[in-house]
Amino acid sequence: MNHHRIASIMFVWITLRCSTAFTPATTRAYTKLTTLLASSNGRISNAVQDKSLLDKTNTDETRRVVSEKLDTNPPKGTRDFYPEDMRLRNWLFDQWRDTARISGFVEYDAPVLESEALYTRKAGEEVTQQLYNFVDKGERAVTLRPEMTPSLARMVMAKKGALPLPFKWFSIPQCWRYERMTRGRRREHFQWNMDIWGVAGEEAEAELIAAMVRFFEGVGLTSEDVGIKVNSRLVIGEVLNELGIPPEKFAATCVLVDKLEKVPVDAIQGELEELGLDRSVVEKLLNVLTNKSIESLRETLGADSKAVLQLEKFMSLCDAYGIQDWIILDASVVRGLAYYTGIVFEAFDRKGQLRAIAGGGRYDKLLETFGGDSIPAAGFGFGDAVIVELLKERNILPSFEESGIDTVVFAMNEKLFPVAIQAATALRKAGQSVDLILEAKKSKWVFKHADRLGAKYCLIVGESEYENGEVAVKDLKLGQQANVKIEELVSWATSQ
Numbered sequence: 001m002n003h004h005r006i007a008s009i010m011f012v013w014i015t016l017r018c019s020t021a022f023t024p025a026t027t028r029a030y031t032k033l034t035t036l037l038a039s040s041n042g043r044i045s046n047a048v049q050d051k052s053l054l055d056k057t058n059t060d061e062t063r064r065v066v067s068e069k070l071d072t073n074p075p076k077g078t079r080d081f082y083p084e085d086m087r088l089r090n091w092l093f094d095q096w097r098d099t100a101r102i103s104g105f106v107e108y109d110a111p112v113l114e115s116e117a118l119y120t121r122k123a124g125e126e127v128t129q130q131l132y133n134f135v136d137k138g139e140r141a142v143t144l145r146p147e148m149t150p151s152l153a154r155m156v157m158a159k160k161g162a163l164p165l166p167f168k169w170f171s172i173p174q175c176w177r178y179e180r181m182t183r184g185r186r187r188e189h190f191q192w193n194m195d196i197w198g199v200a201g202e203e204a205e206a207e208l209i210a211a212m213v214r215f216f217e218g219v220g221l222t223s224e225d226v227g228i229k230v231n232s233r234l235v236i237g238e239v240l241n242e243l244g245i246p247p248e249k250f251a252a253t254c255v256l257v258d259k260l261e262k263v264p265v266d267a268i269q270g271e272l273e274e275l276g277l278d279r280s281v282v283e284k285l286l287n288v289l290t291n292k293s294i295e296s297l298r299e300t301l302g303a304d305s306k307a308v309l310q311l312e313k314f315m316s317l318c319d320a321y322g323i324q325d326w327i328i329l330d331a332s333v334v335r336g337l338a339y340y341t342g343i344v345f346e347a348f349d350r351k352g353q354l355r356a357i358a359g360g361g362r363y364d365k366l367l368e369t370f371g372g373d374s375i376p377a378a379g380f381g382f383g384d385a386v387i388v389e390l391l392k393e394r395n396i397l398p399s400f401e402e403s404g405i406d407t408v409v410f411a412m413n414e415k416l417f418p419v420a421i422q423a424a425t426a427l428r429k430a431g432q433s434v435d436l437i438l439e440a441k442k443s444k445w446v447f448k449h450a451d452r453l454g455a456k457y458c459l460i461v462g463e464s465e466y467e468n469g470e471v472a473v474k475d476l477k478l479g480q481q482a483n484v485k486i487e488e489l490v491s492w493a494t495s496q
């Protein structure tokens with residue numbers, strides 16, 4: 001049986017299968033066609049031959065389901081990327097990749113699906129409470145990754161010390177969360193991750209933040225648009241120590257203190273009590289966290305406080321990088337992840353209209369929580385949403401309307417189409433992006449199409465030009481048209 005015949009039978013079959021009115025006649029025709037298909041082509045699925053399925057197809061319920069229109073929305077909280085959105089996304093990723101590359105970071109990746117056990121931390125973090133998790137067909141508790149750092153830690157651990165340290169790696173994972181109350185809040189985002197493993201000193205944090213600043217500068221933002229708040233979790237550690245709170249409460253306390261940025265103390269009173277923190281401890285803690293300069297912290301914690309020494313050293317490194325204008329010391333910055341142990345930081349919009357742009361810190365003990373030996377590490381995560389909002393708000397987001405196509409090629413008639421192929425091939429060999437018009441179209445349509453694409457040129461293969469071995473090339477920006485010899489198209493394209 002030839003392909004056309006199969007195709008036309010398939011068409012009738014599909015039409016019948018999708019039609020809502022199953023009269024006895026159509027049902028008979030359907031059965032006959034199905035049998036015909038089943039005998040003619042081994043690739044038609046076995047299900048079609050299954051008579052019980054045919055019977056099922058005729059129940060009222062299936063008929064209703066078949067005719068119901070597909071919901072064209074992507075799953076709740078997710079996005080489609082139409083070409084224009086994709087150009088924006090690729091542009092942003094290119095900026096991230098470029099920044100990472102010039103700072104000496106190399107790229108890695110991990111699966112978007114991870115074992116849930118990777119995130120079973122008990123400090124009450126938002127990220128572990130909002131896992132997009134499920135049990136798979138093999139009864140495994142899995143989750144779409146909510147963040148990248150645990151995957152990175154897993155990868156480091158898997159190499160059992162065989163990875164040469166230190167290393168500087170980056171990644172752009174899609175991360176997921178499942179929030180029940182999603183009022184327009186998204187359940188996925190892309191997050192640029194930059195991490196340095198194996199460096200114990202604040203040199204790592206300074207190098208990370210300097211790279212982040214380079215990104216901001218690269219997209220046209222200045223230290224008047226964006227600031228980076230910096231603190232050390234050692235500050236909280238020292239205050240808790242002074243108040244006699246045992247170190248095992250440290251992580252959970254940090255997570256709670258981070259929540260206090262968003263909700264009043266009363267809202268988390270219960271959680272505080274559960275932790276055994278009375279109100280006076282919390283009040284003392286919050287008091288210290290109002291400190292906004294090294295001087296006041298030094299006064300509060302003493303000149304030989306480790307936290308103060310650490311922050312002083314970090315600040316002097318930032319001076320050396322020339323990024324001091326971007327940095328603000330702010331003891332109230334804690335960040336919501338349990339595993340941070342030292343310096344923490346957060347990039348924010350100075351106008352104060354948007355959520356945090358990026359955040360990170362040192363997490364020296366993360367491997368210990370997985371039963372491994374600890375390795376010093378620091379890193380940050382930088383989401384794709386807030387930065388785009390900020391760039392739009394400041395009016396410095398480039399336009400992504402143009403498709404990036406250089407030349408639209410078309411033949412005035414069907415006979416000339418092989419010449420158009422030849423012309424398109426020559427331009428493509430020269431590295432141009434070429435949209436070859438594949439159907440008979442009016443030149444008016446072609447120019448409109450080229451305009452919509454934002455193409456630079458239109459190459460027209462016409463009868464009279466072709467007789468001279470030439471084609472017409474119109475510069476769409478200048479509106480000028482000239483003839484080019486067909487055999488000179490490659491050099492024409494390379495000279496553009």
Ligand SMILES: *[C@@H]1O[C@H](CO)[C@@H](O)[C@H](O)[C@H]1NC(C)=O
Nearest residue numbers: 287288289290291292296300
């Ligand atoms: C710094 O913290 C101390 C201790 O709680 C507090 O008394 C002081 O007012 C704070 N200083 C500033 C400038 O916020």
